[in-house]
Amino acid sequence: MESCIFCQIAGNEIPTAFILEDDLAVSFKDIEPRAPVHFLVIPRRHVASLNEARDPALLGHLLDFARQTAEKIGLEQYRLVINTGRDSGQAVFHLHLHVLGGRKLGWPPG
Ligand code: AMP
Ligand code: ZN
Secondary structure, three states: OOOOHHHHHHOOOOOOOEEEEOOOEEEEEOOOOOOOEEEEEEEOOOOOOHHHOOOHHHHHHHHHHHHHHHHHOOOOOEEEEOOOOHHHOOOOOOOOEEEEEOOOOOOOOO
C-alpha cells in the first residue's frame, strides 16, 4: 500500500536501520521511544491490524521474530504490545508489535 508509512519502511523507500530482517518481517527502533528499549516488528506485507490478520503462521513468525530481535540486542525482560483499533492507541494501520524494555514496566498499562 503506497501511502502506508510502514510499507515504505519495509520496502526501503524510507531509509531505516533494521535491527533484523528476513523475507517476511523487519524490526527497527521506534522513532518516539516510550522506554529505554523500544522497537517495532512489522510484516513486510501490508496487514492493517490484528483484526485483519488471517495468517496464523505469519503471526507466529512475528512473535518469534520479536524474540530473535530481543536476543540479538541482549534484551531478556520485555513486554510485547499490539495496539488494535484507535481506542487502544493504534495510530499506524499496518500491523506492528511494540517491544518495550530496559526499565521496570508498570501494570496494568494505561
Ligand atoms: P501505534 O500507536 O501502536 O500505532 O504505534 C505506532 C508507532 O510507530 C509509534 O510508537 C510511533 O512512534 C512509531 N513510528 C511512527 N513512524 C515511525 C517511523 N518513521 N520510524 C519508527 N517508528 C515510527
Ligand atoms: Zn502497510
